[in-house]
Amino acid sequence: MALPPILVLGTFIGFPIGLAFLFSIGFTGGLNEVLSIIGQDVRGRDGKLFTLQAYKDVIADPRFAGDVKTTLIVSFVATVFVLLFSTGIGLLQRLRGGKLSSVLTALSLTPLFIPVVISSWALYTFYGSAGLYRTIFHSFGIDVPQITSTMLAVIIGSIWVSLPFATLMITSGLQSVPNALIEAAQDAGASLITIIRTVMLPLALIPIIIALTFTSIGILGSFTVPFFLGANQPTMFGVEITNFFSVYNRPQQSIVMAFIVFAAASGIAFFYIWANFRNAKESGRV
Amino acid sequence: MANQSGEGLELVGLRKILGGRVIIDDLNLVVNKGEMVSLLGPSGCGKTTTLRMIAGFLIPESGKVFLAGKDVTEIGPEKRPSAMVFQNYALWPHMTVFKNVAYPLKVRKMSKSEIEKRVHDVLEMVNLMHHKDSRPAQISGGEQQRVALARALVQEPDILLLDEPLSNLDAKLRVKVREDIRELQRRLGITTVIVTHDQDEALSISDRIAVMNEGRIEQFSTPQELYDAPQTEYVANFIGSLNRVTGSFENGAISAGSDVIGIRPEDVFFSKNQIPGSVAATVTLVVPRGHFYEVYLKRNDAELRAFVSSEVPKAGDAGFANITKALIYRDGKLVRTA
Numbered sequence: 001m002a003l004p005p006i007l008v009l010g011t012f013i014g015f016p017i018g019l020a021f022l023f024s025i026g027f028t029g030g031l032n033e034v035l036s037i038i039g040q041d042v043r044g045r046d047g048k049l050f051t052l053q054a055y056k057d058v059i060a061d062p063r064f065a066g067d068v069k070t071t072l073i074v075s076f077v078a079t080v081f082v083l084l085f086s087t088g089i090g091l092l093q094r095l096r097g098g099k100l101s102s103v104l105t106a107l108s109l110t111p112l113f114i115p116v117v118i119s120s121w122a123l124y125t126f127y128g129s130a131g132l133y134r135t136i137f138h139s140f141g142i143d144v145p146q147i148t149s150t151m152l153a154v155i156i157g158s159i160w161v162s163l164p165f166a167t168l169m170i171t172s173g174l175q176s177v178p179n180a181l182i183e184a185a186q187d188a189g190a191s192l193i194t195i196i197r198t199v200m201l202p203l204a205l206i207p208i209i210i211a212l213t214f215t216s217i218g219i220l221g222s223f224t225v226p227f228f229l230g231a232n233q234p235t236m237f238g239v240e241i242t243n244f245f246s247v248y249n250r251p252q253q254s255i256v257m258a259f260i261v262f263a264a265a266s267g268i269a270f271f272y273i274w275a276n277f278r279n280a281k282e283s284g285r286v
Numbered sequence: 287m288a289n290q291s292g293e294g295l296e297l298v299g300l301r302k303i304l305g306g307r308v309i310i311d312d313l314n315l316v317v318n319k320g321e322m323v324s325l326l327g328p329s330g331c332g333k334t335t336t337l338r339m340i341a342g343f344l345i346p347e348s349g350k351v352f353l354a355g356k357d358v359t360e361i362g363p364e365k366r367p368s369a370m371v372f373q374n375y376a377l378w379p380h381m382t383v384f385k386n387v388a389y390p391l392k393v394r395k396m397s398k399s400e401i402e403k404r405v406h407d408v409l410e411m412v413n414l415m416h417h418k419d420s421r422p423a424q425i426s427g428g429e430q431q432r433v434a435l436a437r438a439l440v441q442e443p444d445i446l447l448l449d450e451p452l453s454n455l456d457a458k459l460r461v462k463v464r465e466d467i468r469e470l471q472r473r474l475g476i477t478t479v480i481v482t483h484d485q486d487e488a489l490s491i492s493d494r495i496a497v498m499n500e501g502r503i504e505q506f507s508t509p510q511e512l513y514d515a516p517q518t519e520y521v522a523n524f525i526g527s528l529n530r531v532t533g534s535f536e537n538g539a540i541s542a543g544s545d546v547i548g549i550r551p552e553d554v555f556f557s558k559n560q561i562p563g564s565v566a567a568t569v570t571l572v573v574p575r576g577h578f579y580e581v582y583l584k585r586n587d588a589e590l591r592a593f594v595s596s597e598v599p600k601a602g603d604a605g606f607a608n609i610t611k612a613l614i615y616r617d618g619k620l621v622r623t624a
Contacts (some may be wrong), residue, residue: 143539183343184376186363188390188441198389279380 066234069243
């Protein structure tokens with residue numbers, strides 16, 4: 001029964017990935033031939049088993065270090081803030097309920113219904129050099145720095161885009177912690193902070209890890225937000241990969257970058273699987 | 287306000303409204319130190335609400351809760367000298383048995399060696415040392431129950447609160463665990479309040495039972511008193527089995543009247559021979575109930591059930607039925623025992 005999906009995955013995902021990987025290590029013939037003829041700086045293996053020259057090109061490129069730094073900082077900071085906000089909203093809703101938590105939850109879910117390209121454009125015009133944000137300050141005689149084309153704008157945009165999914169995951173995870181388990185901790189003498197730290201967060205760990213992995217992988221490979229809101233250089237990998245592919249016409253180096261991002265994402269995905277496995281083991285399911 | 291009992295537990299004029307409905311109304315109860323008291327009643331009578339007010343999870347609209355001589359009415363559960371065993375045990379699934387039991391001591395910032403010693407002792411007491419590294423999901427329901435009990439006992443609380451602790455266990459295990467709980471409670475001399483809807487459970491392990499009805503205590507007595515002389519018709523109906531007949535009871539015979547006559551089936555005797563006070567009766571049905579038989583009798587004055595364990599008659603047998611004890615109620619209150 002598992003064969004059809006495996007075939008579909010193999011044909012439409014596995015095969016192109018394999019082909020791209022071979023291209024990145026110098027297999028420029030066969031199905032990769034057209035790309036190697038059109039592209040610039042294509043490194044063939046020249047009779048050797050494989051070549052890592054394209055990888056060396058990318059690593060030696062001064063833009064690469066800047067892109068790595070930008071991508072890592074944006075992904076890390078935005079993920080941390082997304083988790084803090086969504087966990088905070090989830091805890092507020094679980095422990096107190098009330099109007100404030102309902103309003104915050106509704107607000108955090110709003111981006112879900114606005115296409116990323118629209119919200120990126122809206123943020124661009126809001127934070128831009130003549131945007132509402134600067135205009136308001138300017139009317140009070142304060143000249144605030146422009147935020148667009150900076151890492152900060154990309155971080156703000158990434159938080160906006162990623163918040164709904166993380167809030168949904170973490171809120172539902174915290175909601176499913178049974179009352180009795182919280183009350184048992186209260187009865188044992190634990191303070192609210194201790195209950196959150198020792199009971200609620202560990203019990204909602206899997207949804208939190210899902211939110212963490214999906215958010216960080218999503219931001220790591222994002223294109224629209226950094227394209228609209230980020231600087232031209234250094235930029236995030238999503239934008240740089242596109243630049244290398246279509247603007248600089250260097251498909252092989254573009255694919256190399258994609259593999260580097262893929263490796264990073266795989267690392268995060270491995271953490272997700274490990275956490276799931278650990279949780280299943282703890283609860284006696286495996 | 288002074289606490290009458292000095293130690294133990296005292297509830298004074300408790301009133302609790304939930305969802306606009308009065309759940310508990312003017313509830314008063316004194317539990318002596320070292321006593322085991324059951325709050326017994328049907329679903330919705332307010333017994334769990336009462337327990338949750340004792341534990342501190344609910345604050346009463348009015349009234350006071352005294353624990354070990356201190357007014358704790360406004361104090362949260364984390365600061366009360368009580369420990370609760372929850373209906374579904376409420377063990378933290380991500381912690382081992384040891385960590386579950388050690389948790390209350392850890393949050394009190396006890397030393398590691400002290401925690402080790404106390405947890406070790408209490409796990410020995412409930413025979414669970416061999417499971418100290420297991421997770422709750424890896425042990426049976428009865429063992430989980432004992433872990434929950436150990437977690438409560440390790441705190442050395444002034445009062446132990448048990449919320450329907452046996453309701454998730456099968457019938458045999460329930461009897462075993464309730465005996466274990468009673469034995470431990472006696473050994474430690476710990477004041478205990480247990481909530482149950484199971485009268486067998488309440489009768490077998492309690493020093494005293496508070497029978498609750500619609501947010502009030504109908505009667506608070508020893509199990510024997512409660513069974514032998516239920517002060518209200520409600521209690522008589524709730525505890526044990528009862529023949530309920532409307533009429534007047536004189537010299538073993540029932541005649542027309544407006545009193546409610548409560549007769550325990552074990553106080554009805556069927557015999558082939560007439561004795562003074564007995565009335566002619568016919569057996570209409572005999573139902574086996576394991577170690578006894580429930581015999582349905584048709585007397586000239588009433589239809590009654592009797593419990594018989596020897597010389598069991600057959601349906602259709604004619605003879606005489608004798609009532610040895612009757613409880614007479616007027617307006618729901620016991621007026622005399624005949």
